[in-house]
Amino acid sequence: MPEKRKRTAVDHPAHIHSNGMSVGCSVANISANGAAIELENPHAVPDRFQLVTEHGRVVLNCRVVWIKQNRIGVAFE
DSSP states (O other), X not given: OOOSSOOEEEEEEEEEEETTXXXXXXXXXXXXXXXXXXXXXXXXXXXXXXXEESSTTOEEEXXXXXXXXXXXXXXXX
């Protein structure tokens, strides 16, 4: 069965912003509805946050969907 989501592999530096905190991360892949983000301590990230990309300074509202090792999957809100 084919993958429903069309993901694009990327390696974009970004920051997670929430309640005055900022954590550096890297966007590993992205689709129209979400992304996979790599960071050192994914369990310290709140359930909802803003992702600010360094390329183009795009701000996306995100909700954590899954966590695996140093990667989190998010849905855009």
